[in-house]
Amino acid sequence: MTAAGDNAVEIRLAERPHGEPTMANFEIADVDVPQPGPGQALVRNTWLSVDPYMRGRMSSAKSYAAPYEVGEAMTGGAVGEVVESNVDGFAVGDTVLHQLGWRSHAVVDADNAAKIDVTAAPAPAYLGVLGMPGLTAYAGLFDVARFAEGDVVFVSGAAGAVGSMVGQLAKLRGASRVIGSAGSSEKVRWLTDELGFDAAFNYKDGPVADQLATAAPDGVDVYFDNVGGDHLEAAIASMNLGGRIAICGMISQYNATEPQPGPRNLVQFIAKRITMRGFLVGDHLEARPRFIEEVAPLVGDGSIRYSETVVDGVRSAPRAFLDLLAGSNTGKMLVRA
Numbered sequence: 001m002t003a004a005g006d007n008a009v010e011i012r013l014a015e016r017p018h019g020e021p022t023m024a025n026f027e028i029a030d031v032d033v034p035q036p037g038p039g040q041a042l043v044r045n046t047w048l049s050v051d052p053y054m055r056g057r058m059s060s061a062k063s064y065a066a067p068y069e070v071g072e073a074m075t076g077g078a079v080g081e082v083v084e085s086n087v088d089g090f091a092v093g094d095t096v097l098h099q100l101g102w103r104s105h106a107v108v109d110a111d112n113a114a115k116i117d118v119t120a121a122p123a124p125a126y127l128g129v130l131g132m133p134g135l136t137a138y139a140g141l142f143d144v145a146r147f148a149e150g151d152v153v154f155v156s157g158a159a160g161a162v163g164s165m166v167g168q169l170a171k172l173r174g175a176s177r178v179i180g181s182a183g184s185s186e187k188v189r190w191l192t193d194e195l196g197f198d199a200a201f202n203y204k205d206g207p208v209a210d211q212l213a214t215a216a217p218d219g220v221d222v223y224f225d226n227v228g229g230d231h232l233e234a235a236i237a238s239m240n241l242g243g244r245i246a247i248c249g250m251i252s253q254y255n256a257t258e259p260q261p262g263p264r265n266l267v268q269f270i271a272k273r274i275t276m277r278g279f280l281v282g283d284h285l286e287a288r289p290r291f292i293e294e295v296a297p298l299v300g301d302g303s304i305r306y307s308e309t310v311v312d313g314v315r316s317a318p319r320a321f322l323d324l325l326a327g328s329n330t331g332k333m334l335v336r337a
Contacts, residue, residue, distance in 0.1 A: 006033040009314045010073040010103035017058055020255040021325065025058065026318040029073075034107045035084075041096070042084040043108055048101040048314065048335040049077035049127040050321040055254045064280055076101035077132060079116065079123045080337075090115065097126050104314045104337055121299060128161050128332035129299055129306040130292065132281055136248060137165035137224075138291045139284035142173075144277055145222045145246040149174035152216055154235055156180075157226030158200060159187035161306075161332035162248060166224045167197050168304050169295075179215045181208065181231060183327045190330060195305055209234035219243075227252050233263040236274065245276035254325065307331030 007030060014027040036042045054076060057068045068074050078101030082094045087110045090096065098113040100106035116126045128134065140162075141147045153170040157163045158180025167178045180191045180200040191200040199215040212220070212234045221243055223235035228250025235245065253260050268274065298304040309329035311320040317335045324333040 007031075008033040008103065008105040011314065011317050012073050013058060013068040013070050015070060016060060017255075019257045021055065021058060021322060023318055023322070027071075028315050028318070033105050036086050036107045038086050039110050040107050041082050041087050041090045041110070041113065043078075043080035043096055043098065043100075043106045043113070044083045045078045045080035045101060045104055045106060045314070045337045046095075047079040047124045047127060048317055048337055049131070050317060050324050050333050050335065051076065051132070052249055052251050052254065052324065054321065055325060064282075074102040075099055077127050078102075078106065078337075079126055080106065095123055097131070102314075102317055121296065124308060124310075124332070124334050124336075125299065125306075127334060128308060129165065129304065130296060133161035133332060134165050134295060135284070135288055135291050136281040137162045137169060138295065139281060139287045140224060140246045140248050140279055141166050141169055141222070143284055143287060144279045145224060145244045147173060147175070147222055150176045151221040152177045152179070152218060152240070153222045153224065154179045154181075154212060154216060154220045154238070155224040155226070156203075156231040156235075157249070157251060158182050158191055158197065159330050160226060163224070163226050164191070164195055164306065164331055165304070167191065168195055170222075171196050172298065172303065177216065177218070179212065179220070181212075181227070187330055190307070203231070207234075209237050212238050222246070224248060225250070229253060229260065233265055236263055236265050236268050239268065239272055239274050241272050243272060243274045245274065247276060247278040251325070309333050310336050312336050 012027040017025045056063050060067050082090050095118050096113040097116050098108045153175045155163045155166045159182040170178050177198045180197045181203045188200040191197040201211040208230045219240035220238045223245045225247045226249045229252040307330045314337045320335050
C-alpha cells in the first residue's frame with residue numbers, strides 16, 4: 001500500500017497561453033500520492049500521451065471539450081499499473097488505460113479505466129496505433145471520408161500518429177495512390193521508404209499546391225486534413241469530381257491570435273461536387289470493436305508500422321507537448337513516466 005506523504009508529481013496549467021505556448025504556461029508541482037476511495041484504484045502512470053487537441057483545452061474559449069482550469073492538473077490519455085485497488089475488477093499489477101495523465105499517480109474510478117492486454121501489444125501502443133490516434137485515422141478515413149478502393153488519398157501531417165495510420169490503412173484497402181506531406185526530408189523518407197506511401201513532400205520546400213499537383217497528376221479523391229491553411233486550399237485545387245474531405249485537425253492555426261483567412265477557392269466545391277466534414281473521434285466510438293478486430297492483427301504481423309517519439313520523465317511532459325506542436329515528433333509523441 002502506498003503511504004500518505006510519498007512523493008508524486010502533477011503538471012498544472014499555470015496560465016493560459018496567448019499564441020504559441022511556452023514553458024511558463026505550465027507548473028510542475030510536487031504533491032502527496034493520492035489515496036483511493038471506495039470503487040477506486042490508485043494507478044502509477046508509466047506512459048503519458050500528449051496530443052494536439054490539448055492546445056485547444058488550454059484556452060478558455062468554448063469548444064467540444066471543457067478547458068483546463070488554471071491552477072489545476074491537466075488531463076490526457078495515460079497507461080499505468082495498479083498499485084492499490086478498492087475495485088473488484090482491478091488487481092494490483094494490472095495495466096490500465098485511463099484519462100488522468102499529466103501526473104505520476106492517478107486515482108481512477110472503475111468506470112473511467114479499462115484493463116489492457118500488454119501481452120497482445122506493448123502498453124504505449126494503446127495510446128497510439130491501437131488507441132485514440134489509430135481509431136481517429138480509421139473512422140476518419142472509412143466512415144467520414146468514405147474511402148473506396150482505387151481512390152487517390154492525400155493526407156497532411158502524414159508523419160504524425162494519425163496521418164501515418166491513414167496512409168497505411170488506405171494502401172492496405174487498395175488506394176491507387178497515397179500522398180503525404182511532412183515537415184522534413186527525414187520524415188518524407190520515412191513515409192515513402194518504410195510506410196509505403198507512393199509519394200511525399202516537404203511542405204517547407206515550396207508552395208504546397210505546386211508540390212501536391214506534381215505528386216497527384218491524376219488529382220485527389222480523398223483528403224484527410226490535419227493541418228488546414230495552405231494544405232486545405234491545395235487539396236481543394238487538386239480535388240477530383242465527387243472528392244471527399246475529412247477535417248480532423250488544423251494544427252497550422254492552433255496558435256493563431258487573429259482569425260485566419262479561409263481557402264480562397266471554395267467556389268470549386270460547386271463544380272466538383274466536393275463534400276467536406278469535420279469530425280471528432282468521440283462520435284465514432286462504436287467503430288472501436290471493428291477497428292481493433294481489423295487493425296490489431298495488422299500491427300501484430302507488421303503490416304502496419306508505427307513510430308514513437310519518447311521523452312522521459314513526467315516533468316518533461318510540457319517540453320514534449322511544445323515539441324509536438326512544433327512538429328519535432330515522428331509518429332506518436334509519448335512521455336515515459
